[in-house]
Amino acid sequence: MSKAKAKAKQVKGKLKETAGDAMGDKGMQAEGRSERLTGKAQETAAKAAERLKKSGR
Template sequence: MSKAKAKAKQVKGKLKETAGDAMGNKGMQTEGRSEQLTGKAQETAAKAAERLKKSGR
């Protein structure tokens, strides 16, 4: 996954978390936090892959 897609997933998760908070929907808040964490992990993996590619491995 590209860094841009991972960042988009983080933003989507933040929006979902905020909407859940505004509506008092704990499930939506949790789902939003989960999407944010998934996006961060994917972004980190994409960065690591870029570094490996740049180092020639």
């Protein structure tokens, strides 16, 4: 996954998490948090892959 797509997933998750918090919907809040953290992990993986590619490995 690209860094841009991972970042978009983080933003979408944060919005969902905030909306769930505002509405008192714990399920939506947890779903958003999960999506945000998944996006962060995917961004980290994309950065690592990019570094490996640049190093010639």
